[in-house]
Amino acid sequence: MNQPLSGINIVNLDHLGIVAGIIDEMELVEEVNKKVGISNKETLSPGQVMKAMILNGLGFLSAPIYLFETFFVGKATEHLIGEGVTPEQLNDDRIGRALDKYHQAGTTQLFTAIALKAAHKFQVEMKSVHLDSSSISVEGAYKTRQEKSQDIETDSSDPPDEMKAIKIVHGYSRDRRPDLKQFIIDTIVSGDGDVPLYLKIDDGNADDKSVFVARLKEFKNQWTFDGICVADSALYTAENLSAMAGMKWITRVPLSIKSAREKISAISDKAWKSAQIKGYKIAAITSEYANIKQRWIVVESDIRKQAAIKKIAREVEKQLESASSSLRKLFRQEFACIADAEIAIKRLSDTWKYHQIAEIECREKPAKKTTSKQKLENHTNPTVYQVTGQIETRLSVIEAEQIAAGRFILATNILDTQKVSDEQILLEYKAQQSNERGFRFIKDPLFFTSSVFVKNPERVEAIGMIMGLCLLVYTLAQRKLRQQLSATNEGVRNQVKKLTNKPTMRWIFQMFQAVHLVTVNGSKQVSNLTQDRQDVLKHLGQYCSRYYLMFLGG
Numbered sequence: 001m002n003q004p005l006s007g008i009n010i011v012n013l014d015h016l017g018i019v020a021g022i023i024d025e026m027e028l029v030e031e032v033n034k035k036v037g038i039s040n041k042e043t044l045s046p047g048q049v050m051k052a053m054i055l056n057g058l059g060f061l062s063a064p065i066y067l068f069e070t071f072f073v074g075k076a077t078e079h080l081i082g083e084g085v086t087p088e089q090l091n092d093d094r095i096g097r098a099l100d101k102y103h104q105a106g107t108t109q110l111f112t113a114i115a116l117k118a119a120h121k122f123q124v125e126m127k128s129v130h131l132d133s134s135s136i137s138v139e140g141a142y143k144t145r146q147e148k149s150q151d152i153e154t155d156s157s158d159p160p161d162e163m164k165a166i167k168i169v170h171g172y173s174r175d176r177r178p179d180l181k182q183f184i185i186d187t188i189v190s191g192d193g194d195v196p197l198y199l200k201i202d203d204g205n206a207d208d209k210s211v212f213v214a215r216l217k218e219f220k221n222q223w224t225f226d227g228i229c230v231a232d233s234a235l236y237t238a239e240n241l242s243a244m245a246g247m248k249w250i251t252r253v254p255l256s257i258k259s260a261r262e263k264i265s266a267i268s269d270k271a272w273k274s275a276q277i278k279g280y281k282i283a284a285i286t287s288e289y290a291n292i293k294q295r296w297i298v299v300e301s302d303i304r305k306q307a308a309i310k311k312i313a314r315e316v317e318k319q320l321e322s323a324s325s326s327l328r329k330l331f332r333q334e335f336a337c338i339a340d341a342e343i344a345i346k347r348l349s350d351t352w353k354y355h356q357i358a359e360i361e362c363r364e365k366p367a368k369k370t371t372s373k374q375k376l377e378n379h380t381n382p383t384v385y386q387v388t389g390q391i392e393t394r395l396s397v398i399e400a401e402q403i404a405a406g407r408f409i410l411a412t413n414i415l416d417t418q419k420v421s422d423e424q425i426l427l428e429y430k431a432q433q434s435n436e437r438g439f440r441f442i443k444d445p446l447f448f449t450s451s452v453f454v455k456n457p458e459r460v461e462a463i464g465m466i467m468g469l470c471l472l473v474y475t476l477a478q479r480k481l482r483q484q485l486s487a488t489n490e491g492v493r494n495q496v497k498k499l500t501n502k503p504t505m506r507w508i509f510q511m512f513q514a515v516h517l518v519t520v521n522g523s524k525q526v527s528n529l530t531q532d533r534q535d536v537l538k539h540l541g542q543y544c545s546r547y548y549l550m551f552l553g554g
Contacts, residue, residue: 009519011076013526013548015509018537019058020080021544022477023051026118028469035113036105044082044089049098050466052081052090057470060509076517079524080547099462103165107465111199112222115472119190119197122476128191128228128428129198131216131235132435133208135173136443136464137180165457171205175443185442185464186211187435188219191230193479194434197223199468201461208234213243220247228414230428236411238290244413250428253296253409259289265404267298276423277430279303284422287411295417297410297425305406312401316354316393323355323391334384338362341387358392441474442467477540478505484539492536508536515548524549 023029029047036046044052056071072087102110119126168181175182184206188198198219202211212235219225229244233252253260263285271283279302287296330348335341341362349357367384410429414420420428482502485491491499494507516527526548537545542552 007521010516010527011079012074013076013079013512013515013517015512015515016055016059016075016080017515017547018477018505018508018512018540018544019055019473020051020547021540022473022480023054025121025541025543026114026473026476027121028054028114028118031114031117032110035110036101044085044094046098046101048081048085049090049094050102050469052085053095053098053466054470054473055080057466058474058509060506079517096459099459102462102465103458107461108198108200108218111465111468112197114469115195115197115199116223118472118476119195122195122480124190124195124197124479125192126190126197126223126225126227128230128431129188129219129225130191130432130435131186131188131212131219131229131231132432132439133184133186133202133206133212134435134439134443135171135175135182135184135204136467137173137175137177137182138168138460139180166201166461167203167205168457168460169204171203174439183460183464185439185468186215187438187468188215189434189438189475191227191428191431191434193475193482194437195475195479196438196468196472199465201464208232209237209240213240216244216247216249228420228428230432232432241290241292241413248412248414250410250412250414250425252429253289253411255409257289259287260409261404263287263296264298264407264409265400272300273422275299275426277426280426282422282426284417289411292413293415294411294413295415295422295425297412297422298407299410299426300407302406308405309402312398312405316398319352319354320391323352327357327389327391331386331388334365334367334386336384338385341385345387345389352394354394354398355391356394357389360387360389362387438471438475441471474505477508478503480541481505481508481536481539488539490535490539493532511536 029045029051032047032050033045038045052072059071069087069091072090075087077087077090078085118124166183168183170178170181171184173180173182182204184202184204186198186200186202187196189196198215200215200218212231216229216231220229227248229247229249231249231251233254235249235251236253255261255264267283267285271285272281273283274280275282281300283298285296285298287294326348330344333344335344342360345357345360349355362385364383365386367382410425412420412425414425481492485501485503489501491501492503492508492511494500494503512533514528515533518525518527529548529550533548534550537548537550538552545552
């Protein structure tokens with residue numbers, strides 16, 4: 001919306017002033033310019049371009065990044081990004097050059113530098129962090145570094161690791177799109193507010209088990225981190241546990257490990273204790289898997305147990321139908337000897353998990369009449385054998401699965417329960433969902449990640465970093481607002497008009513729709529800034545408020 005009438009200009013401000021304010025408070029533009037460098041010929045600095053890209057990414061419009069310039073038409077571009085900045089300057093050529101510079105600076109190093117400064121400014125606690133990964137599917141053809149080097153003459157020497165392009169290839173797809181190529185995003189987020197502190201864009205076929213320890217070590221060195229590292233079962237291998245010497249960790253134990261399958265069903269009734277989290281009970285046991293002393297916390301969830309028992313019942317019934325059909329076919333078969341019949345029936349019985357064949361009988365049966373010549377040529381046995389039997393349920397197998405239903409094992413090398421209790425182990429692991437929430441945010445169709453359109457892997461990697469920075473800005477804003485609401489015992493009205501001190505920033509962004517920056521003969525004012533919106537801005541602080549021409553004291 002842009003209406004220059006009689007000295008009046010009206011442009012959309014909406015929630016973008018909040019985004020710009022958080023970016024300013026992070027000192028992102030300054031940090032990027034310092035790390036990437038500024039050319040004398042540039043009218044827009046790399047930091048300003050990155051700020052614009054984050055504004056675009058958090059615009060929550062179905063406007064892909066290649067419509068970048070279009071996104072800023074009718075918006076308060078100069079007000080948000082800098083004096084003299086116009087939408088025309090934010091074209092795809094400028095964006096492409098900026099992405100190249102970000103990649104050359106090292107996407108992980110650049111993200112970490114920005115996150116370090118932001119965490120310090122926003123006083124993010126790092127008692128624990130959570131590591132996870134997800135895949136981002138892309139369409140189209142992407143050339144590898146080797147393929148590109150064959151197209152043009154290049155220096156034969158390999159670039160440093162941080163300069164190498166990622167491989168956009170097929171791999172295990174978390175999106176259930178094995179038909180598409182992909183890249184992987186590894187993130188480490190804080191237990192305090194789900195703030196992303198580390199990001200690595202990886203090859204599309206990267207294996208979590210092989211890279212997780214390297215990611216944790218790199219993070220630990222960059223942040224001088226001494227807290228607890230939390231990750232899913234991909235971290236729990238004998239090799240990884242040995243490699244994490246000197247680190248404190250919590251992870252889930254895969255039930256593919258024999259000792260885990262045995263111990264999960266062997267918990268005595270006396271060993272269980274109710275957890276503070278409703279619907280859970282826990283039991284602590286010890287383990288020395290991989291020759292490392294550790295504490296195993298067996299957890300049982302009531303909801304998961306009920307669901308698992310129902311699933312087992314369905315599987316038993318389904319298998320019975322299939323087994324009955326297979327057994328009827330076996331009964332009709334004829335065997336040359338009893339041994340062949342017994343092998344066939346045992347082979348069939350062994351394929352069933354919940355059932356077996358009982359009351360087996362082998363019966364003789366005259367063979368079909370043949371001529372004397374056929375008997376001599378084929379040595380046909382005058383008798384054949386058929387089997388009969390009954391399907392019997394393997395009750396012990398079903399009972400064992402019902403006992404283990406809804407259970408999982410958490411492991412930690414923190415042996416002192418006074419430092420970290422069994423209860424805290426469970427709470428920390430449940431907070432692992434913070435990474436999953438972040439990935440859902442990044443993959444939201446309203447976000448611009450669906451438009452990873454460039455066919456250059458280096459630029460795709462840089463865009464992946466921008467996705468992570470959008471999540472960083474979003475979580476910092478949400479964390480700050482919730483902290484201030486809690487500290488002042490105030491709330492924000494949600495979608496159903498009820499007060500809450502834990503609003504999502506998505507809702508806050510929606511609240512600020514239809515807020516405009518109005519310029520009348522050079523004088524600026526903001527329209528539609530209701531009291532509710534002013535209250536939110538007061539909690540978010542001066543960096544956000546000044547974009548709405550509210551100047552707070554202090």
